[in-house]
Amino acid sequence: MKPSDIQREVELTMASLDRLRKAEAPSDFADILTSKMIFAEDQIKWVNRAKLALVAMVAMAILNGVLMFKNHDNQREHMLHSIAQQYHLTGDL
Amino acid sequence: MKETEFRDIVSENQDRVYNTCLGFMKNDEEAKDMAQEVFIHVYQNIAKFKGDAKLSTWIYRITTNKCLEEIRRRGRKKRSAQLSDISDEVVQNQAPDFFHPGVAMEDKERAEILFSAIEKLPDPQRTAFTLSKVEQLSYEEISKVMEKSISSVESLLFRAKKNLQKLLTHYYEAV
Structure with a gap:
């Protein structure tokens, strides 16, 4: 092809979208979409419930850990207090 | 959000x-699938819409992002950021399933070639060109969609x- 022909082809190709008409979505688009959305919504609900359950389990585990530690700490203090009392009474460990 | x-x-x-999805996907069926993905995303994220732009602008933004994500995921596009890489590529007619219902019959072959060339552009150029030529948005509207x-x-x-002129010149030189 001659350079002038190439140039012309390029211009014509660039102009091919000048007459582009806007396409319309299919007439049943909203109906199909809505039924998909109902399904997706159910999925989301179950995922959210699972997430909530997981958060609750983690919170319970942390609380349990804290309570166990606190209980252990209280026991240790009680023991030390008893020993101190014993010493105070008998002067002997 | 209520169904209505x-x-x-x-x-x-x-x-x-x-229409915007058609501009990116070049295929009727894929465009319909992408459009559905867009609206599902809209439905799931409508609470995040702050109202600082028009709803249509926000939806355009989701549409372009979703289309580009899908294209990248399919690996259809080689990302060429350098102008020299782009100019060295010859546009191949890579869309045997090309179908855009808005393209006039007499323009179909050339449009197919042009869409193949548009695929070779870096994403920001491709997005701007598609929104301008396919969706016929104004510069102001495009700037709001692209946040530029x-x-x-x-x-x-x-x-x-x-870049398109370069690509097409290479193509027609090789034909």
């Missing part, structure tokens, strides 16, 4: 979403046009 509200959003925006200044959009469109 969602239906209203879909009705008002389905044509522009579908109007001068940046002008620059992107200028470079897109230059």
Whole structure:
């Protein structure tokens, strides 16, 4: 092809979208979409419930850990207090 | 969001979403699938819409991002950021399933070639060009969708046009 022909082809190709008409979505688009959305919504609900359950389990585990530690700490203090009392009474460990 | 509200959003925006998806996907069936993905995303994230832009702008943004994500995921596009890489590539007619219902019959072959060339553009240029030529948005509207200044959009469109001319010149030289 001659350079002038190439140039012309390029211009014509660039102009091919000048007459582009806007396409319309299919007439049943909203109906199909809505039924998909109902399904997706159910999925989301179950995922959210699972997430909530997981958060609750983690919170319970942390609380349990804290309570166990606190209980252990209280026991240790009680023991030390008893020993101190014993010493105070008998002067002997 | 209530079903009726969602239906209203879909009705008002389905044509522009579908048309924009056609500009990226070049295929009717894929465009319909992408358009549905867009509206599912809209439905799931409507609470995040702050109202600082028009709803249509926000939806355009989701549409372009979703289309580009899907294209990248399919690996259809080689990302060439360097102008020299782009100019060395010859446009191949890589879309045997090309179908855009808005293209006039007499323009189909050339449009197919042009869409293949548009695929070779960097994403920002491709987005700006598609929104301008396919969706016929103004520079101001494009700047809001892409969250760039109007001068940046002008620059992107200028470079897109230059790159397309280079690509097409290479193509017709090789034919």
